[in-house]
Amino acid sequence: MFPYLRIGPFLLQTPGLALLAGVWIGSSLVEKEARRLSLNAAAIYNLIFYGLVAGIVGARLGYAARYLSVYLANPLSFLSLNTNTLSVSDGLLIGAIVAVFYGQRKKLPLRPTLDALTPGLAAFMVALGVAHFLSGDAFGTPSRLPWSIYLWTEYRHPWQIYETLAALIVFLFIRKRPYGLTGDGLIFLLFVALSAFARVLLEPFRGDSAITAVGFRSTQVISLILLAGSLGLLDHWLRSGQRKSTTPEVNQNGLDQTSPRGNMVDKG
Amino acid sequence: MAPMTWPQDQWRFRILSTLVLIISIAWTAFSRVSPDAVSGNSQAASPREGFLAPDFTLDLLEGGQVTLSDLRGQVVMVNLWASWCPPCRAEMPAIEKVYRSYKDLGLVVLGVNTTFQDSESGASAFVNQYGLTFPIPLDRDGSVSSRYALRALPTTFFIDREGVIRSVVVGGPMSEALIQSKVEDLLKSAH
Numbered sequence: 001m002f003p004y005l006r007i008g009p010f011l012l013q014t015p016g017l018a019l020l021a022g023v024w025i026g027s028s029l030v031e032k033e034a035r036r037l038s039l040n041a042a043a044i045y046n047l048i049f050y051g052l053v054a055g056i057v058g059a060r061l062g063y064a065a066r067y068l069s070v071y072l073a074n075p076l077s078f079l080s081l082n083t084n085t086l087s088v089s090d091g092l093l094i095g096a097i098v099a100v101f102y103g104q105r106k107k108l109p110l111r112p113t114l115d116a117l118t119p120g121l122a123a124f125m126v127a128l129g130v131a132h133f134l135s136g137d138a139f140g141t142p143s144r145l146p147w148s149i150y151l152w153t154e155y156r157h158p159w160q161i162y163e164t165l166a167a168l169i170v171f172l173f174i175r176k177r178p179y180g181l182t183g184d185g186l187i188f189l190l191f192v193a194l195s196a197f198a199r200v201l202l203e204p205f206r207g208d209s210a211i212t213a214v215g216f217r218s219t220q221v222i223s224l225i226l227l228a229g230s231l232g233l234l235d236h237w238l239r240s241g242q243r244k245s246t247t248p249e250v251n252q253n254g255l256d257q258t259s260p261r262g263n264m265v266d267k268g
Numbered sequence: 269m270a271p272m273t274w275p276q277d278q279w280r281f282r283i284l285s286t287l288v289l290i291i292s293i294a295w296t297a298f299s300r301v302s303p304d305a306v307s308g309n310s311q312a313a314s315p316r317e318g319f320l321a322p323d324f325t326l327d328l329l330e331g332g333q334v335t336l337s338d339l340r341g342q343v344v345m346v347n348l349w350a351s352w353c354p355p356c357r358a359e360m361p362a363i364e365k366v367y368r369s370y371k372d373l374g375l376v377v378l379g380v381n382t383t384f385q386d387s388e389s390g391a392s393a394f395v396n397q398y399g400l401t402f403p404i405p406l407d408r409d410g411s412v413s414s415r416y417a418l419r420a421l422p423t424t425f426f427i428d429r430e431g432v433i434r435s436v437v438v439g440g441p442m443s444e445a446l447i448q449s450k451v452e453d454l455l456k457s458a459h
Contacts (some may be wrong), residue, residue, distance in 0.1 A: 004419050004438060011420045011439045061410050067449040077445030084437050136316065152314045193288075200292045204299035208318060215300045225291055231285040239278065 001136035001151065010074060016083070023052065024128020026120030034116040037183050043106045044116055050102050055095025062090025074102035111185030112235075118188045122171040125195060129164030141207045157205040166198035189234040196227035274364045311356050315416040317436060321346070321427045322415040326380065326405035329391055333380065334405050337431065343454040344376045344427040345447075348413060350386040351394035353421040359441035360398045366447045367402045374429075377402035382421065384410035428457055 005012040027048055034041040058217055063085045064071040064078060071077055077085070103113060140149075140157025148155040174191050191250040203220040210218040313320040321344075325335040336344065347363060349356035360379075367377045381391040383406045395404055407413050416425065424442060426435040435450050 006420065038269050063449070064445075067445065067452065069447045070452070074443060074445040077443040078337045078445045080446065082437070082442065082446055084435065085443075087447065126406065152316060152319065197288060197292060200296060204295075211301055215302055217299070217301070220296050220299070224296055227292055228289055231289065235278065235282060235285065238281065 001134060003135045015135040018127050018131040018134055022124040025125040029123055030117055030120035033119050035113050035200045038115055039112055042115060043108055047102050051095045051099035054098035055091040058094025059086035059088060059091025062087035112183050114185045114188035115183055118174055118191045122174045122191055125165060125167035126171055129160055129167050132163060133160035140205050156207060159206045162202050166202060170194045187235060189230045193227055193230040196223040199223040214218050240251050278365050317433055318405045319433055320431050321425060324412045326407060326412060329404035329406055334403055339376050340431050341429050342374045342376045343429060346378045346380060346425040347422055348380045348382055348418055349422045350382045351390040355440035356422045359422060362417045362444040362447055364398060364400055365444060367453060370451055378405055380407050380412060382413050394420055426454060428454050
């Protein structure tokens with residue numbers, strides 16, 4: 001684990017660098033995919049940018065809102081670069097709201113946009129695994145396996161490596177555009193389903209899971225719900241795609257919404 | 269080789285989905301932790317969030333000794349610093365201010381001087397310059413810095429009443445708002 005890198009007077013946080021690299025690579029992939037899907041690539045790039053900025057600002061405001069009197073007494077602290085005073089959940093929520101709002105304003109079609117975002121999200125998940133590996137967060141449960149690593153006073157499952165590998169497999173699978181799927185949200189749903197399934201399988205080997213009063217791991221339960229939801233929606237969208245396949249339409253972005261794209265077309 | 273095609277009929281897809289869901293539900297139930305065993309990592313000592321803070325006993329600059337485990341029941345902030353370190357200098361007034369505001373509510377600040385890479389005279393001059401009133405343990409042999417995996421100065425550990433590290437801030441300077449928010453959180457937690 002190499003959480004910090006000292007270069008002269010500067011202390012660089014390597015997990016942060018890994019995440020930045022994930023955002024950069026992910027954005028490039030999204031832009032490329034948006035062009036391939038004949039979407040407005042500039043608008044989608046802006047959607048990511050505004051979502052990220054809103055997410056960071058929202059994370060700080062969310063944290064500050066919990067300690068309002070403290071921050072009102074020290075208003076300059078709003079501008080602090082310290083990542084310890086960011087509320088990740090608030091940032092994710094606010095970033096997502098702004099991205100959705102921007103997407104609607106620009107009239108970006110929902111399903112193709114989700115598909116365009118998918119390679120970027122999948123790449124970011126790989127970067128997240130690397131960031132966890134560098135920081136030592138998301139460590140595994142104690143174990144004595146040939147591939148166990150010594151971390152935080154014990155031999156443990158190398159959970160960060162499991163996480164990274166799983167994300168990499170999902171990323172490569174998605175990049176192959178299996179079954180010719182693309183452009184109507186199915187790739188996105190497949191990404192959610194696969195990521196959630198991987199998380200359900202791997203979470204029991206994680207050493208810092210939040211555990212509910214009845215003994216279930218919170219992340220595993222949330223992933224299970226996401227898995228069921230994405231599979232259900234996948235089934236629904238496949239069926240609706242099948243019905244639409246008889247009446248081709250072209251939307252205002254010039255994207256044929258009912259072209260084959262691997263929909264569950266009954267080929268007889 | 270024939271190209272891959274999406275499952276040809278919806279029943280095949282539904283069977284596959286159902287199978288995946290059954291496996292997931294079964295695995296979630298099977299890997300459930302017994303509520304009696306839910307104790308987290310707080311029994312092991314390690315310098316990271318969620319673990320017991322590694323114990324130490326050190327001489328104090330002002331005389332006497334301090335043992336971290338003797339402070340159980342109080343919220344403890346361990347700040348590792350050196351007199352030559354600019355961010356340590358920058359954040360010390362904020363630490364002193366927060367200490368004065370919250371010490372009567374149960375906050376203890378231990379300003380551990382990394383004496384093995386500083387000097388006692390330098391530490392003493394620093395304490396006088398900033399008018400520090402909290403205890404200054406001296407890490408003369410670097411053993412505490414090593415046990416706390418010190419990678420950069422300053423580094424601060426926020427420890428709850430049970431002796432578990434709840435937050436680690438590496439580098440600085442910390443703003444007063446950051447220190448205050450971390451301390452308030454811990455002071456609010458159940459005794």
